[in-house]
Amino acid sequence: MGIREQMVDMGISAVKAARALSKASGSAKQDALLHLADLLESESKAIGEANQLDLDAANERGLDKARVQRLTISEKVLASMIQGCRDVAAMPDPIGEIESMSKRPNGMLVGRMRVPLGVVAMIYESRPNATVDAGILCLKAGNSVILRGGSEAFHSNRCLADLMHQALEMAGLPREAVQVPPTADREAVAEMLKLDKYIDVVIPRGGEGLIRAVTEQATMPVLKHYKGVCHIFADDSCDVPKAVSIIENAKTQYPSGCNALECLLVHKDIAATLLPEVAARLGSGGVRFKACERALPLLGDTAESAEASDWGFEFLDLVMAVKVVDSLDEAIDFIADHGSNHTESILSEKYEHCMRFIREVDASLVVANATTRFNDGAQLGLGAEIGISTSKLHAYGPMGIKELTSAKFVLLGEGHIRE
Amino acid sequence: MGIREQMVDMGISAVKAARALSKASGSAKQDALLHLADLLESESKAIGEANQLDLDAANERGLDKARVQRLTISEKVLASMIQGCRDVAAMPDPIGEIESMSKRPNGMLVGRMRVPLGVVAMIYESRPNATVDAGILCLKAGNSVILRGGSEAFHSNRCLADLMHQALEMAGLPREAVQVPPTADREAVAEMLKLDKYIDVVIPRGGEGLIRAVTEQATMPVLKHYKGVCHIFADDSCDVPKAVSIIENAKTQYPSGCNALECLLVHKDIAATLLPEVAARLGSGGVRFKACERALPLLGDTAESAEASDWGFEFLDLVMAVKVVDSLDEAIDFIADHGSNHTESILSEKYEHCMRFIREVDASLVVANATTRFNDGAQLGLGAEIGISTSKLHAYGPMGIKELTSAKFVLLGEGHIRE
Numbered sequence: 001m002g003i004r005e006q007m008v009d010m011g012i013s014a015v016k017a018a019r020a021l022s023k024a025s026g027s028a029k030q031d032a033l034l035h036l037a038d039l040l041e042s043e044s045k046a047i048g049e050a051n052q053l054d055l056d057a058a059n060e061r062g063l064d065k066a067r068v069q070r071l072t073i074s075e076k077v078l079a080s081m082i083q084g085c086r087d088v089a090a091m092p093d094p095i096g097e098i099e100s101m102s103k104r105p106n107g108m109l110v111g112r113m114r115v116p117l118g119v120v121a122m123i124y125e126s127r128p129n130a131t132v133d134a135g136i137l138c139l140k141a142g143n144s145v146i147l148r149g150g151s152e153a154f155h156s157n158r159c160l161a162d163l164m165h166q167a168l169e170m171a172g173l174p175r176e177a178v179q180v181p182p183t184a185d186r187e188a189v190a191e192m193l194k195l196d197k198y199i200d201v202v203i204p205r206g207g208e209g210l211i212r213a214v215t216e217q218a219t220m221p222v223l224k225h226y227k228g229v230c231h232i233f234a235d236d237s238c239d240v241p242k243a244v245s246i247i248e249n250a251k252t253q254y255p256s257g258c259n260a261l262e263c264l265l266v267h268k269d270i271a272a273t274l275l276p277e278v279a280a281r282l283g284s285g286g287v288r289f290k291a292c293e294r295a296l297p298l299l300g301d302t303a304e305s306a307e308a309s310d311w312g313f314e315f316l317d318l319v320m321a322v323k324v325v326d327s328l329d330e331a332i333d334f335i336a337d338h339g340s341n342h343t344e345s346i347l348s349e350k351y352e353h354c355m356r357f358i359r360e361v362d363a364s365l366v367v368a369n370a371t372t373r374f375n376d377g378a379q380l381g382l383g384a385e386i387g388i389s390t391s392k393l394h395a396y397g398p399m400g401i402k403e404l405t406s407a408k409f410v411l412l413g414e415g416h417i418r419e
Numbered sequence: 420m421g422i423r424e425q426m427v428d429m430g431i432s433a434v435k436a437a438r439a440l441s442k443a444s445g446s447a448k449q450d451a452l453l454h455l456a457d458l459l460e461s462e463s464k465a466i467g468e469a470n471q472l473d474l475d476a477a478n479e480r481g482l483d484k485a486r487v488q489r490l491t492i493s494e495k496v497l498a499s500m501i502q503g504c505r506d507v508a509a510m511p512d513p514i515g516e517i518e519s520m521s522k523r524p525n526g527m528l529v530g531r532m533r534v535p536l537g538v539v540a541m542i543y544e545s546r547p548n549a550t551v552d553a554g555i556l557c558l559k560a561g562n563s564v565i566l567r568g569g570s571e572a573f574h575s576n577r578c579l580a581d582l583m584h585q586a587l588e589m590a591g592l593p594r595e596a597v598q599v600p601p602t603a604d605r606e607a608v609a610e611m612l613k614l615d616k617y618i619d620v621v622i623p624r625g626g627e628g629l630i631r632a633v634t635e636q637a638t639m640p641v642l643k644h645y646k647g648v649c650h651i652f653a654d655d656s657c658d659v660p661k662a663v664s665i666i667e668n669a670k671t672q673y674p675s676g677c678n679a680l681e682c683l684l685v686h687k688d689i690a691a692t693l694l695p696e697v698a699a700r701l702g703s704g705g706v707r708f709k710a711c712e713r714a715l716p717l718l719g720d721t722a723e724s725a726e727a728s729d730w731g732f733e734f735l736d737l738v739m740a741v742k743v744v745d746s747l748d749e750a751i752d753f754i755a756d757h758g759s760n761h762t763e764s765i766l767s768e769k770y771e772h773c774m775r776f777i778r779e780v781d782a783s784l785v786v787a788n789a790t791t792r793f794n795d796g797a798q799l800g801l802g803a804e805i806g807i808s809t810s811k812l813h814a815y816g817p818m819g820i821k822e823l824t825s826a827k828f829v830l831l832g833e834g835h836i837r838e
Binding site for chain 1 (some may be wrong): 813
């Protein structure tokens with residue numbers, strides 16, 4: 001059987017499993033999640049061995065250190081997977097819920113019932129914990145999931161998928177609800193992206209290149225974010241000590257995160273006060289600055305002149321663009337032109353400026369007086385997340401279990417006809 | 420300037436207008452809608468003349484009667500456009516609303532603020548009233564809209580768009596918020612569907628061919644339904660007189676509607692009672708039946724044997740498929756295999772059967788004991804609608820103003836950083 005036929009078979013059995021899963025009780029899904037937590041504990045040795053095969057291959061091929069690290073299922077990573085299963089198990093079942101039913105003038109009741117999306121395909125890079133994260137969120141939401149992780153994590157992902165299959169069967173649910181393509185081939189991905197007849201949505205996670213490639217090839221809807229070019233605007237009225245702490249946190253707490261700060265905009269009237277303090281605090285932490293003409297003299301030794309390409313650039317590193325602006329309006333316009341609709345923050349003690357920024361800036365999370373690093377499902381109160389959407393269809397911002405569902409209309413009539 | 424450049428220009432100015440519109444007050448948008456209602460009244464002569472140009476061309480080209488009728492802006496159609504403007508004007512502004520803000524453990528407030536989608540492209544067939552319907556809903560939701568109606572309605576649509584431009588300017592809003600491509604060329608549509616950089620979503624309305632073509636070419640998300648193959652399952656416990664009325668209403672009230680009944684499934688134990696009455700009532704109304712072997716002898720003269728292709732077929736005419744089934748399970752499985760996720764209804768006095776059908780059937784509207792014809796924004800209480808989505812991403816069912824918006828996360832902090 002060729003790749004194409006294998007992928008079609010996978011699609012068909014995923015749809016069949018999705019139908020069964022959509023009818024599964026909340027407690028069956030909970031059982032599966034708790035069994036999985038137990039299996040991850042009891043099979044830790046097998047997981048470690050599978051992971052070692054991937055690590056050996058990675059080292060042989062000379063994969064860079066950061067990627068090897070992401071590939072490693074350490075004790076800590078495994079413990080967080082196990083905790084994730086138990087946390088998701090404890091959450092209420094979203095499926096079948098009707099938020100409210102309203103009565104129409106003719107007496108019939110109309111409401112919306114939460115339903116699964118159907119079949120979700122995840123395409124992601126090396127981290128094997130994404131396999132478990134995505135699997136358990138899709139299961140809770142009643143979706144079948146096709147998990148296509150990076151080829152370098154092939155053995156780890158196979159092992160984790162096997163455990164998910166066991167957990168599903170222990171709970172009386174179909175093992176086909178979790179599928180891993182039979183090969184790590186790129187061809188398998190290309191074929192998968194043609195299966196809009198079977199797959200309802202594809203969620204790519206990884207670098208911009210992966211996401212663009214998936215978006216171009218996919219025949220089904222794609223939930224994605226390309227990049228996080230996050231700005232902070234420090235207004236003239238900002239509280240300087242608070243501002244310095246927030247800027248430091250946003251830039252340095254996890255510089256390679258998509259919600260890390262990339263460009264600081266500073267009001268001209270506070271620049272001379274704020275920027276030297278920013279330079280002192282962040283510069284000593286190893287941050288280098290790409291500064292506009294007005295900011296440059298205020299930032300000390302680690303600053304150099306920004307080039308045009310530095311605005312709107314995602315550094316993902318201890319590098320930050322800095323620009324002095326004349327007004328709130330200029331900051332809002334600059335963000336509209338150079339932002340990526342991910343996370344934007346204003347630091348200001350002026351109520352009206354905060355309100356305008358919150359209202360007028362178009363981003364999946366708009367913040368007043370806090371760090372950009374809060375754009376994360378757990379931080380914003382969604383529980384686990386499966387990614388962050390920066391486009392506005394279906395989901396905007398972190399996607400939790402609810403974003404893996406839809407809602408159908410239900411109508412309870414008593415012989416009603418349309419006049 | 421070539422078509423491509425013209426369409427790119429249109430995209431750029433639509434984005435610019437969308438930014439302005441996203442900040443517009445609810446009362447400015449309301450003003451524009453009320454001005455438009457007045458202009459549609461005062462300029463009825465000009466509208467009639469423009470429409471006459473299209474009608475003359477249509478008659479010259481020998482367009483069929485049904486299409487000429489859809490193309491005609493009668494007094495009644497005009498009055499309903501005007502009323503539509505006033506109704507939408509009276510609705511609350513959805514933009515900027517925050518449904519609730521919850522407090523996170525660290526004290527910061529997190530909520531979701533409703534925002535426009537941005538730029539919406541509508542592609543639709545001959546009805547010129549769709550031009551006004553789509554225009555006013557997009558305006559209310561703060562979106563720019565590109566309106567590409569059928570080439571046979573070119574003059575009518577131009578005239579209506581001109582009035583919308585006047586209304587926008589009278590309210591101090593940018594006229595570029597409503598755009599009509601410069602030509603009725605197919606090439607213009609092809610170019611438009613490449614503009615994912617500027618257009619956030621495309622909504623095609625019309626026949627299955629149009630919708631498939633748009634979906635295949637579009638680089639941006641598409642909200643759509645292909646077809647409405649709606650079933651009614653008459654359970655053994657159904658109330659026969661109510662059932663006959665509902666079946667008649669669903670099939671005959673508006674047979675060319677996407678929510679009209681196409682296939683009746685009847686439980687074997689009620690078939691001999693129900694089907695002769697259905698035949699008597701609907702047959703006398705001119706309905707022909709395509710029946711399975713068991714149903715055929717119960718349906719009288721206007722019935723003929725169904726072929727395999729009649730199951731899952733959208734007749735859009737006074738033709739109905741009829742099939743006898745052995746159980747609720749068989750009905751649910753048949754609908755899963757042959758339905759189009761549009762509207763499905765059960766007629767039953769058994770509580771448990773109604774509950775199972777409502778829960779297990781996957782359709783944008785699932786009904787108990789009422790006609791399928793209720794799948795419509797106005798009937799379900801959404802107010803005006805811009806189409807019905809039968810796919811689950813973003814919207815499932817009728818799309819009203821809310822479905823033309825998204826929601827961004829907002830965070831009100833007081834110096835909060837992430838630990």
